[in-house]
């Protein structure tokens with residue numbers, strides 16, 4: 001029902017303007033008034049969620065209109081009725097019928113340029129619904145220069161290029177959209193820069209420029225920070241890599257586990273594990289993460305010995321129960337146990353290990369989709385950056 005309202009609202013808004021422009025000459029004809037009343041009856045069927053009745057009503061209404069003397073035809077109401085009928089077919093998945101009606105309207109010489117633009121937008125939507133993105137693209141490109149249609153067309157072109165993975169085109173359209181609507185969501189555009197940089201070789205000059213652009217449009221783009229950190233890590237500039245990796249705890253600390261190993265390797269290369277320890281405490285203060293707990297316990301064990309490490313682990317397991325720290329807890333217990341108790345703990349460790357290896361490591365916060373791999377674009381709900389590492393959101397064992 002709500003979908004139908006959304007279907008009708010843009011047309012109603014735009015068409016209201018056209019109708020207003022012509023209201024002076026519109027109202028006199030009784031025949032036309034009847035047709036308008038009929039149209040409202042059809043709309044009422046739609047609004048009361050009686051789609052079948054609405055379709056039948058609109059079809060018979062338009063057939064009657066065709067049989068009338070052409071001089072008495074109210075083209076405006078007929079146009080609106082046909083446009084709505086086409087949209088109704090599209091919303092029911094009958095795209096062929098929607099296209100037939102909309103294309104017929106597009107070819108009708110009785111309609112104005114403004115009405116034709118409205119029709120072209122609906123044809124583009126029909127093609128989108130049918131998955132003919134190249135045809136939809138042509139229509140949306142035609143509408144780009146029309147102020148009333150530009151923002152919608154740019155948004156849809158961005159969706160098309162995102163689906164077809166034409167990242168350079170997606171960037172171009174995303175930048176135009178950002179100029180027209182500076183308050184728009186910049187997360188998709190920042191990922192287009194990252195996606196395009198992935199296509200290039202990191203030795204090519206635009207590679208770093210693209211990642212910096214991603215951070216300019218979206219300063220919280222953790223993906224760009226990870227890619228920049230990876231770049232500096234690959235050329236062994238560890239301090240520069242650390243600056244990028246550590247920025248993630250300010251941008252979105254849920255992703256810090258993605259780079260924790262590399263942060264450790266940077267500090268090892270710089271022979272400065274004290275700074276690594278300080279970083280781990282700070283990161284856990286900002287947002288607790290069991291992966292950080294494990295890194296911290298390993299560091300304490302290497303630096304101060306097993307007893308302080310165990311003590312820290314018991315403290316963390318009690319405060320933040322999690323399967324990863326629980327497994328480490330069992331492993332410490334195995335070292336101390338003997339006989340059958342030890343055998344039972346070894347079996348438990350294996351079972352926990354299987355459980356950990358079988359569970360998905362990433363969850364989408366938007367739709368609940370689970371995956372073993374990090375997808376920056378959720379394959380299910382197609383939202384950017386909504387898939388998060390489980391350890392950052394799951395505190396339950």
Ligand SMILES: [Zn+2]
Nearest residue numbers: 364367378381
């Ligand atoms: Zn999702």
